[in-house]
């Protein structure tokens with residue numbers, strides 16, 4: 001089969017690999033679509049550690065073409081998506097309901113072979129049926145949407161909340177829709193790229209701000225003088241992360257959602273955090289959210305078709321990184337067919 005293999009930072013090769021065989025409890029999936037994630041870009045830049053060599057990609061959907069021994073809930077022909085994280089079920093975190101923080105987490109496309117390939121094997125326990133109501137491209141959004149749902153869960157959005165989202169790429173647009181579905185009354189989205197601001201407006205933002213040509217703090221003060229109830233930093237920009245407490249009201253919540261380089265640090269004034277009782281949370285991965293992500297897509301509560309800006313054949317995988325993060329790009333999708 002063809003696969004995009006990450007050998008080291010900046011060294012990804014599309015090459016032939018043997019088709020993996022499902023073991024007991026596993027199925028073989030013919031992959032149809034795989035979304036490109038910020039994590040893939042960070043892996044390519046060497047900003048995120050991986051087990052080299054590894055097939056990259058983790059946001060995917062496909063069709064079951066073979067089931068291993070003892071698989072009971074799935075059959076050949078099922079259209080599926082997956083939670084691409086294998087956990088150990090043995091460590092403290094797995095045994096405390098925090099599987100997503102498993103000490104022995106094995107994430108597809110990072111630690112174990114991923115889905116920018118024609119086939120992959122997957123544990124039955126990580127698979128979700130998608131039915132016939134959504135396309136493979138839409139279903140490839142289940143993993144990032146599950147992460148967006150998890151971030152929204154952590155932020156404990158209340159009906160009527162005022163929320164700021166910094167960054168309106170694919171993930172920012174998913175969070176915008178999750179926050180809207182949670183009942184936020186005011187949703188400000190800060191994004192320098194005009195096309196992405198328009199998308200955010202069509203996905204539920206009540207206000208959009210161009211942070212390069214206006215001062216975000218000044219704009220927030222006009223809309224919500226006391227500051228925001230919840231701020232999501234989705235872009236992973238140090239300057240914005242450091243500014244989050246100033247955007248947030250007393251007692252408000254800051255969620256660091258965007259992926260940052262491992263060696264980056266920011267300065268925050270602990271006096272202000274203490275005095276204002278602000279909460280700073282990290283949101284990583286997803287926790288029991290893949291099933292809800294499938295339901296939100298199947299029931300058309302979240303729209304993703306308008307987020308795909310570019311499609312690539314697996315053969316042209318390397319072109320992905322010349323487009324990722326550019327002005328016209330939102331979500332990039334690799335198609336295997």
Ligand SMILES: [Zn+2]
Pocket residue numbers: 037038039058059143144
């Ligand atoms: Zn991802």
Ligand SMILES: [Zn+2]
Pocket residue numbers: 087088089090091092093094095099101102103104105
């Ligand atoms: Zn574990």
